[in-house]
Amino acid sequence: MVTIKAVAERCGCSPATVSKALNGAPDVSHEMVLKIRAVAAELGYIPNAAARALKTSRTYSFGLLFRENSKKGLAHEFFSLMLNGFKRRAEELGYDISFVSRRLGDQYYTYAEHAKYRHFDGIAIITIDYEDPQVRELVESGVPTVTVDEEFGGCGCVLSDNVQGVRDLVDYVYGLGHRRIAFIHGEDNMVSRVRVGAFQESCRERGVDIPEEYLVEGRFHDPDGSGEITRQLLALETPPTCIFYPDDVSYLGGLQVITEMGLSVPEDVSAVGYDGIGLAQQIRPRLTTLRQNADLMGAQTAEELSRAVREGRDYLPKRIVIPGKLIPGETVKDLRT
Amino acid sequence: MVTIKAVAERCGCSPATVSKALNGAPDVSHEMVLKIRAVAAELGYIPNAAARALKTSRTYSFGLLFRENSKKGLAHEFFSLMLNGFKRRAEELGYDISFVSRRLGDQYYTYAEHAKYRHFDGIAIITIDYEDPQVRELVESGVPTVTVDEEFGGCGCVLSDNVQGVRDLVDYVYGLGHRRIAFIHGEDNMVSRVRVGAFQESCRERGVDIPEEYLVEGRFHDPDGSGEITRQLLALETPPTCIFYPDDVSYLGGLQVITEMGLSVPEDVSAVGYDGIGLAQQIRPRLTTLRQNADLMGAQTAEELSRAVREGRDYLPKRIVIPGKLIPGETVKDLRT
DNA sequence: TGTGGTTACGAAATCGTTTTTTTGATGGGG
């Protein structure tokens, strides 16, 4: 392995000078810098991240804590798009990323312990369950932390603009004449609460009455569950004319049940999703949905994390809200005729 | 920060003894081990990965090189499922994972340089483009490497059983009476070549003649492209009765075109996909496809990588083939009646 | 000539571990 010492010897100077030259310290002559750069390139010198981390106690890497409720893990398009954006921006900012877990071989760590072990400069958290005490422990452990899709523990957060998103959808279906609107929401977390609140409020503003049985708790990314709920909704005495699903995948479960019942979308019942994943745009009828800007959310998470690291004690956590975009499809019938 | 030295002082022994005790070295008395463990737990001692890595030159982390041709990055279900399996198994084996990239802030590295910088113990490569000279450089740089979906450079590899997979599909549609079968394959790489080969061979074995224009090069995960090809296929003088798509997502593009043309699946034209992603099972008609065991492929990649690390110079690369499973759907019409 | 300020570099300490080598104590065998 070619070390800084090797470069130094070859240059006839000390390791200190090489380090300074390569890191752009001011007190190295310009010729020396050039010479050192040349020799370093010639020998193929690559610094050793571990040594650097040990000395500077900065690793230039972010941890990513990701956890959700199904077995699919990262395989939700929304999450993977976010991860993509996060990774890209983190790399631009000079950080590698790795996953923070609770296990390493037969060592079991808490998230906080793992973070301490690897000495991540910052940690992004995206989880369905912010109630987990280990998550709290991590946030309170002192590492810069940014949460996604939830305001939590006073650290920075990146949120999707669920209020406006739901409002836009309500506006849209209301504009097309719908008054009997059902809302299936995901499990009880901040995203669900915000969406339900926004739904109720914008319906109230428009004088639309939402009977209790139109507001149902389901789960995110659970087509079967949403299908079942859809069945119940359509069996009501006065069934809704339009159903809001917690996400696009759940809509597919609903669609399946609707089809089984011999009905069709949007002729017999209208539907809207949430997320705007690609596949929902590939099928017919094209789903009316609200595209969340997952990529940007990921990128902003990296951005905020890097700011937290950079500003250290002066860091003032920000609450970053990312707007989505209504994607009109073919699943909402115009009732105004 | 509570270091090994702090634990040592508190125990009235030397750092060396603490290290040995915690790592299960044989020459520490049992009482001492117990005492040290207790004190370590009490003080909340967590070792410093960087220091350990510096000394042992093992990082206990795997690099993952991932690259594909669209902007979606990880957001292909197949890849993210694989990543999931890889991550899970790697953690069980005692490895963290992080991504290997070509950029860190304003430093541009080659993959090999990045790997050297972070000193990954092993690297998993999954890319659409094994022609990239940087990939070759990485494989030849000496780090243990395992490739996915391609045999490359003599290192270990994990492959999907594309031969059997395509054969199964051919058997299936042949069994249902199809003789005019078109095959859209992905860009020219090992997966495509193997699939095309298997397709041609199993057709030949069954005496099915495949005219040149039935074998078309498309791209993976490209619904629009596949749609266009579908249009051309159906415009042929004798159009195919069944179309093989390079993957499930591409099928959706085809389906769209078919529908636009006023035709329907499977009444007018049959179709099969490849991958077995969840969404293709949620829509109607349910896609007939070949599910690749992406999770297991990921897990086996971690396994093989860990073996490579463990066995060092004695390591003999393995070629691991993971079988898939035919998922009969509703997109292939029975022509035998 | 003496003083003071720059500039360019080196020496050495240090980060927190692991690992090899030494040391010291103990006990058993001849």
Add this chain to the structure above:
DNA sequence: CCCCATCAAAAAAACGATTTCGTAACCACA
């Protein structure tokens, strides 16, 4: 009673970088 093995622990030397100081050389100015 001496020698040698055995065992437990300590001492010390790394691993490869960064960073703080110190200092030599040089120049300018009074």
